[in-house]
Each structure stands twice: as C-alpha cells, then as structure tokens.
Amino acid sequence: MTATDPGRTRLHQAARITISVFSSVMTMLWLTTILGISFTPAILAGVVSLLSLLLVNDDTDKKKKITALLLVISSIIWLTLRTLLSSIPFVTDGLFLLVIFFAYYLQHYGFRYFGLFMIAFLSIYFSTLLKLQPSDLLGFILGIVVGGAYSYLYHFILFRNRPKRQLSRSMKSFHIQTNLTLDLVLDAIADPTPNRYRALLLKRDVRTLNEYAQVISSQLTTTDPGEVWSGIDAEQLRMYVFDAEMLIETLYPAVKRMKELHALEHNEVRKLLYKVVESIRDAEVLRSHDIVGNLKQTQTVIEELKNQLIQLRISNHQNKDWLWLIRRIESIANHLIESSNELGARRMANIEEKVRLDDPEEVKKENIQENEKSNQPRAATRKALQAIVAGAVAIFLGYFLSPTHQYWVLLSAFVVLLGTDTVGMTLQKAFQRSLGTIFGAVAGFGLAHLLEGRLVLELIALFCCIFMAFYLLSISYAMMMFWMTMLIAIMYDFILGGITEQILIARVFDTLAGAFIGFLAAAVIYPKTTREKVADTAEDFLNKLTEYVSDYLESFSHTEKNFNFTNQAFGIDEQMRKIVEDARPLRNRPAILARSGIERWLTVLTAINYFAKHLLASTNRNNRSTIIVGSEKTLFEVNEVIKHNVHTLLKLLKGESGLTMYSLNKEREHIEGLTENVEYEDVNLKKFVNDLYYIWRINQSLLILGKELGSIKNKEASEHFNTNRNLEQ
16 A cells, blocks of 8 residues: 555545545534535535545645635635526526636636636536525535535645655655565566566566656655755755666666576576665665665675676676676666665764755746647637537537436536547547446446435445545546446435436436547547647657756766756656656557557657666766766767757657758767777776767667658768858858
C-alpha cells in the first residue's frame, strides 16, 4: 500500500472526500427529520461537499478558501435561478447551455472559473431531476451550506494537506519501491537462467520508480526538506533521488546484458556484484542518522569490485565487452554513495540553508511555452464551442431517448469533453466512460435490488462506492466510472424510490449517446489530432533538451558557473512522460489501424531521454571535467550542430520537409582520437572523452527522428560550418 500510493495522496484524498460526504449526508438527514421535510437535500449536501473538495485547486490556502466559498454561492444562485424560472418553457435548456459555455471558455483564466460553472451545472441538473419548487428552496440551500461547511472543515482544519508529511511518506514509498526492485535484481544475479516473468516485473518496477521520482521532484518545488530532515536542502535531496533512480535504471539492462555475455559465470564477479546491490538495498538513507556508517560496507564492496575489474582487464582482453558494464554500475553506485554521504553530513551538521525553490527565469520560460497557432481559435474557445454544440444536440436528442430524464445525455456529453485536448483523447475517454457505465450499471442494479429497503446497508455501500471511485480516479477512469455508476444506481434508488430495468437501460443508452455526441463534437468542430498534440509536447521536450545539452557542453569551459543539471534532467523526463500520456490514444489502436508512426517517434524520444539522463550520471560531479586544449573549437561546433538539428526538428514537426541535418562523425573521431597519440594513461583526457559519449548518442537519435519526419540526407557538420563561413564572406 505504501509503495503503490507515494505520499498516500490518493488515500488521503479519497478518505477526506468520503468522510466529508458522510458527515454532510448524516447531518442533513438529522436536520430534515427535525424540520419534517424530504430527505433529498441530504443528497445535494453530499454532492456539494464532494465537489467543493474536488474542484478547489488553487496554489495558496487563501485562494483555496475563497474558491470554496464561491462554489457554495454559485450552487445556491444557480439552483435558485433554475427553480424560480422552471415554469418558463426551455429556460432550463438555456441555463444548461450558458453554464456549459462559460465553464469551458473561462477556464483559460483559471481552473476556479471552471469549477464555479461545473457546480452550477450540477445544481441545475439536481433541481431538474427533483423538479424543485420555490417552496423547496430553503431545505436545499441549507443542504448546500452544510455540504460547503463540512468541505471547509475537512479541507482546511481536520484533513488539511501537510506537505512535509507527504514528502516524508513519498520518500518512504520511494525507498520501499527501490528495495522491491533491488530484490528482483538480486534474484537475477543469483539465478543464471533467464526469467521472462522477472524481466517484465523489473521493467514495470523501473517505470514505477521513475514515476515516484517525479512525484518527489514536484513536491520539492513547494516543500522545504530541511523541515523534515534537518540540514538537507531541496537540491541535494533531488540529486540523491536522481542518483538512486539512475542506478536502478542502469542495473536492470546491465545485468541482463552481462548474462547474455556470460559475465556472471565468473563467480567472483557475480558475488561482488551481488554484495554491491545487497549493501545498497540495506543502507537506510534518511531512515537512520548513521548514514555514513551504513554505507561503509557498500564502499568497501565497490572498492573490491574495482580491484577485481583491474585484474580481469589485465588477465583477459576478451572481457572488454562486459567490463565496461560493471564499470558503469560502479560509477553510478559511487554517485549514489556520494550523494547519500552528503545527505548524512548535512543532517549531522544540521546546516541551515535557504532553499532555492524555483528559478524565476525558469518559471518565466515555462509560462512562455504556450504557443498557439494564430489561424486557430484559442484552446478554451475551441473547447467552449465544442461543448455548447454537443450540449445543444444532447438536449435535443435527450427529449426523444428519455423524455423523463432528458438531461442524462447532456451530462454524459459534458463530462466526456472534460479534460480532453484531442480527438483521440475524447474517443478514449468516451470508450472508458461507456465501459465503466455498462458494467457499473449492471453491478449497481443488482446491488440496489439486493439492498432494497435496508437503509443502513445502502448508506454503507454508497460511501464505499465514493471511496473506491476517488481512490482509483488517478489509476483508471473506467474503474472510477464503474464505482460512480454503482453510486448513482444506489442514489437513484433513494431519490426515485426504486430502480427498474427500464431506468437502467435508459441510463446506459443515454451514456453511450452522450459519449458519442461529445466525441463527434471534438472530431468535427476545430479538431485537434493526437499527432498534433504529441508534436506540441515534443516541441517542449526538444527545447528543454537543447538548453540542457548546451549548458552541459558549456560547463567544460565555464567551470566557475553552477549549472542546475538535475532539475533540467527531471524536467526533460517529466516532458517525456507527458508525450507518452498524450500519445496513448494512438498507441491503443488495433495494429491494423496504427499507421501513425507514433511508436517509432516514442522509441527515438525515449532513447534521447535515456541518453540525456545518463549524460549527467556518467560524469563525476565533484571533479568536473575541463576542456582539453585543442578541442575548444570542436566542442563549440558540436554545440552549434545540436542546436541546429533540434531547430530543424521543430520545423519538421510543424510540417516543413526537405531540411538538412548534420552528423558529428568527424567531431567524434577527433575527440576520441585524442587518446591514440598519448602513450601514458591520461586520466583527465580519458574522463573528457567518456563524458562526451552520450552527446554523440543524442545527436544520432536526433538524426534518426529527423529522417522519420522527412529531413533530406544528413551531411557532415563541417559542411554546415563551411557554408556559414562562405555566407559571412
């Protein structure tokens, strides 16, 4: 449970929502009994309490409190407005279309405005469903106030967010997941036979660990780790997490490759490698004050492994194919020990440092990334137009499909368009919503019949559905819809006095119709394809990559400057995760339809991301390489070529073709050839050559991606600079 929910954020959110809804409903049931009115305001109290917790998403507590208050006011206003005007023909239809349009149009100015109109939509829907009259308003307004009050109580007083505790729990989850993965690596080292199932588990665990590292990195932008572990600053903790992640990413493919090369048949190598991994697993970084003492065994074993490498290199030249794999493990393990020792030293010294949370220039650069095409409407306007057209069609169709519940189709269309930027994402969400609704309706219908007349059991089932829906929300939208549909079935049993097969079938068909209408609106009205969305995200990825690689190359000649490589590496990695998420609709197509080439894109971009992270992991951060005399011009040209190639890729992503990109073959030959004329082993020269290894791999990957996107035959970089010199002359 701890490893699968880093920081226990899902558990915290689901528990807070469930308890708040429970408190609101129970309080209103008590009040309605005293006042002698219908119990239905209790349901609205629960809905308002749920939405008030779900839709408050501002960046400060003060803004969150204002939004929570505005949500209550919005619900009261729109519920009252619809109830008072319900006798006017088609006024309800007009109110629905009005709030739908403004919900999507105003979200450009902040999520708060979307929340205000979303709760307005559901308030109008609730008033319509129950056919409220002006005489009913007092009880329902009381329910809204009670729901909002409990939301405030649990959000800001009893269950308020505790960033320091979440960071501590996230690190605990990270360590547990690290150890689970290392256990599998130990099994792989000890077992000489390949195991496909274990390999699949390792891939999954490495991917999960990467997600946890991203969670911690994002938490460090707002939380001071020095308040959790005295003396530790955000930069150092981020470095430690990065090193731990890189070690795991390196161990998995290295051990696999070493098995293929029969390296683990050397008993001494296998035993030492096993000891290294075991000692890292057993080191209690951040869980014990004696970090330095706990890592002494790891340092000793790594030193033994290094000596063994020297002997093997001298005794058998054939081992060179796999010796570098062990050297790679040894190098990154040393990085982890260094960053862990640094954490221990800072804790013991209790250094008080002010944490630089975010570089204002970086934030500024992030904000500038919103580049929208001038020949298309803004994203919010496009979504608002899609929503209002889908809403109008859904209302019209609803009168024919379900005259008694004509707005079920509208509700489904409204929700399907929520949070989807592309046609593919809308189709995917429509499918998941339909799937979850069908199975949830069947299960909810059966459960409602089974528990009919047993009020206590029905309430327990209702709150269990709420908890499961929001606990699983971030994992699977289909699973969330399954539990939400069960919840709705039980709630309709309350509100409508029983649920029949006709209501169940109508609910399913209306959901399917609404989902289809939402998808159709996204596909017809200013559609944005998944490929376009992936291209936009890839553009941000490549811009971050250019800055990162450029800074890295400049660090050789500007040793006095401090470069924030770890933050940049995490930023590139996060952008890669966004690309994968945006591409999901295309990747989920049947093989016969999957002709977008997106898998090839993702393969190359994943390789670039891998090389970029290992570029940092391959260096000795405490003893930065300096540029070798005579290679200054070459390094400058390398930097310029990579900038040019990335700039060309950005043009190709926007539809241009026939552009030229440049390879770095001669530059690589020049750099790596520096060691050939040196008779003795020059450590600095060797390190300089090694630290540039992944630069060549990155550029090779850029050329492959350029070929996929339509660049012409690649040329040598020297041709690029000769052309520029001729133009200047």
